[in-house]
Every structure is written in C-alpha cells, then in structure tokens.
Amino acid sequence: METEGLTKFYGTRRGLEDLTLEIRQGEVFGYLGPNGAGKTTTIRLLLDVIRPTSGRATVLGADTRDPRVRARIGYLPGELALEGRERARDYLQFLADVRGGVSRGRIDELAERLDADLSIRMGELSKGNKQKVGLIQAFMHEPELLILDEPTSGLDPLVQQEFLAMVREARTAGHTILMSSHVLAEVEHVADRVGIVRAGRLVAVEDIAALRERAVRHVELHFDAPVPKESFEGLPGVRDVVVRGASLRCTIDGRPDALIKAAARYTVVHMVSAEPDLEEIFLTYYSEEEGRHAHAGA
Numbered sequence: 001m002e003t004e005g006l007t008k009f010y011g012t013r014r015g016l017e018d019l020t021l022e023i024r025q026g027e028v029f030g031y032l033g034p035n036g037a038g039k040t041t042t043i044r045l046l047l048d049v050i051r052p053t054s055g056r057a058t059v060l061g062a063d064t065r066d067p068r069v070r071a072r073i074g075y076l077p078g079e080l081a082l083e084g085r086e087r088a089r090d091y092l093q094f095l096a097d098v099r100g101g102v103s104r105g106r107i108d109e110l111a112e113r114l115d116a117d118l119s120i121r122m123g124e125l126s127k128g129n130k131q132k133v134g135l136i137q138a139f140m141h142e143p144e145l146l147i148l149d150e151p152t153s154g155l156d157p158l159v160q161q162e163f164l165a166m167v168r169e170a171r172t173a174g175h176t177i178l179m180s181s182h183v184l185a186e187v188e189h190v191a192d193r194v195g196i197v198r199a200g201r202l203v204a205v206e207d208i209a210a211l212r213e214r215a216v217r218h219v220e221l222h223f224d225a226p227v228p229k230e231s232f233e234g235l236p237g238v239r240d241v242v243v244r245g246a247s248l249r250c251t252i253d254g255r256p257d258a259l260i261k262a263a264a265r266y267t268v269v270h271m272v273s274a275e276p277d278l279e280e281i282f283l284t285y286y287s288e289e290e291g292r293h294a295h296a297g298a
C-alpha cells in the first residue's frame with residue numbers, strides 16, 4: 001500500500017493533508033491518532049469510498065479505483081451500521097456467498113474464537129457483538145490486505161487477545177494489516193510499525209522495536225548490602241537515582257545496559273523492571289508542535 005501526497009479537504013475543512021506513506025506487504029501497521037486526526041479519512045480514501053482532493057494511492061499494486069482490488073481487502077469500518085431482523089449468521093453467510101472465497105466452517109470457527117453469538121438479530125446486537133460480526137466479515141475470506149478502523153473498541157480483554165492472535169496469523173500468512181486506534185496500548189503488542197497522525201498530518205512513523213528501545217523504564221534493584229549512590233549517578237541513560245540502604249530505584253531512558261553493568265559490581269538479590277512505558281514517549285508527539293517529529297520516507 002502506497003500513498004503520495006494524499007490530501008482530502010471537505011470543502012475548506014482539512015481531513016488529511018499530504019500523506020506519503022508506504023506499508024509493506026506482510027507488516028502490521030498501527031495507525032494512531034486522537035479523534036478527528038484523519039484516520040478514517042485515510043481509510044476511506046484507500047477504499048475509494050471518498051476521492052482525494054489531490055495526491056494518489058495504490059493498494060495491492062493497483063489504483064484504489066480499480067474495482068477488482070476490493071475483493072482482496074477485508075475492511076472493518078469504525079462505525080458499523082448493522083440493523084434489521086436478519087440473524088447475524090444469515091447476514092454473514094449472505095456476504096460469504098456474494099463474495100466467494102470463504103471456506104466451509106470458517107464463519108463458525110471465527111465466531112467460536114471471538115465468542116460471538118450469531119443467533120441474535122442484527123438490530124439487537126450489543127456493541128461488542130456488533131464488533132465481532134464486523135471482524136468476522138473482515139477476516140472470513142482471508143484477504144491479502146486487512147484495513148481495520150478501531151478494531152478493538154468494545155471488545156473485552158480476552159476477546160482482544162484472540163483478535164490479536166488472528167492478526168498475527170494473517171501476518172504469518174503474508175497478509176498486510178493496517179489498523180487504526182487512538183490508543184498505542186491496543187496495537188503495540190502486534191504492530192511492526194506505527195504511524196502517528198495529528199490534525200490531518202502524519203507526524204511520525206516509528207518502528208515498534210526502536211520505540212521500545214527508547215522507552216522509559218522504571219527499575220528497582222535490591223542488593224545484599226547497602227550500595228553507594230555515586231556508583232549509579234551519571235550513568236548514561238540513568239536518572240532519578242534514589243538509594244535507600246540496599247535498595248535502589250531509578251528511571252532508564254532506553255537501554256538498561258549501563259545500569260546492569262554498574263549493578264554487576266555488587267550482589268543483586270532481586271530486580272523489578274516495569275514494562276517500558278511507550279505511552280509516555282507517544283504522548284510527547286501530541287504535545288509537540290506539529291511537524292517537529294516528521295520523518296521523511298515513511
């Protein structure tokens with residue numbers, strides 16, 4: 001998937017401006033931004049639901065306007081309009097018959113994995129069940145490209161885990177996944193890269209692994225005897241050092257290497273290291289001036 005200078009104005013209102021982005025085959029790309037940032041606008045442009053004011057986009061090697069490309073995409077819209085008296089299973093079966101390419105038993109298999117009740121009438125589905133039906137129709141034909149707008153909204157944590165497993169399986173099959181969210185935590189365990197969009201502009205594209213390496217980490221070390229604070233002060237990437245007797249607390253920016261090597265001179269009896277807080281770095285993108293973090297060659 002590739003866009004070049006992709007721009008959409010709704011009258012004078014900016015939806016998306018000058019998006020140049022490439023998403024590689026077989027990668028999971030997290031598309032992040034607060035409400036109104038332009039995520040849905042981007043997705044609608046990729047699906048040719050709306051047409052750009054300027055710029056261009058290709059998906060699966062074809063122009064977005066090529067009608068043949070749509071069948072190779074699985075799409076979960078942000079707001080699903082599922083209504084009526086038809087039962088969810090009949091609706092999904094109808095879609096499967098129209099689209100083709102859905103193997104026998106696939107709908108039931110996905111429903112079981114997501115714990116979806118397909119006997120319910122569409123108009124009576126809860127928000128969570130609606131989302132599950134939306135996911136089933138997006139995944140059922142095992143599309144080469146999955147475009148998922150806020151896929152985890154309304155799902156409980158267990159179902160979210162199952163959904164992430166489905167995303168990983170799609171990646172293993174060589175498929176490409178673009179998923180939007182306004183929360184990094186929803187995508188960080190599965191995405192290879194994230195793009196951050198704000199007020200209609202892409203402000204950063206980051207490798208999740210690189211982001212994790214730069215992330216802030218809070219660490220606690222317990223020794224078998226009191227340690228001198230001086231041994232730990234001024235170490236590269238180590239700050240906020242507090243020593244109380246045989247315990248040390250500090251914050252690490254990025255790699256813990258210098259701290260580990262300094263600690264190795266003493267006897268460490270216990271260590272606590274919190275998960276790196278990616279959210280902390282991520283939020284700085286929102287408070288920075290627009291464009292300051294712009295990376296070329298996304």
Ligand SMILES: Nc1ncnc2c1ncn2[C@@H]1O[C@H](COP(=O)(O)OP(=O)(O)OP(=O)(O)O)[C@@H](O)[C@H]1O
Binds near residue numbers: 014034036039040182
């Ligand atoms: N049909 C429309 N007519 C006019 N303005 C629109 C339209 N759709 C979106 N916009 C505007 O374009 C901007 C981007 O909206 P978009 O829906 O793409 O954001 P988003 O990142 O998907 O946010 P959300 O998470 O709230 O869906 C917003 O300022 C929005 O008000």
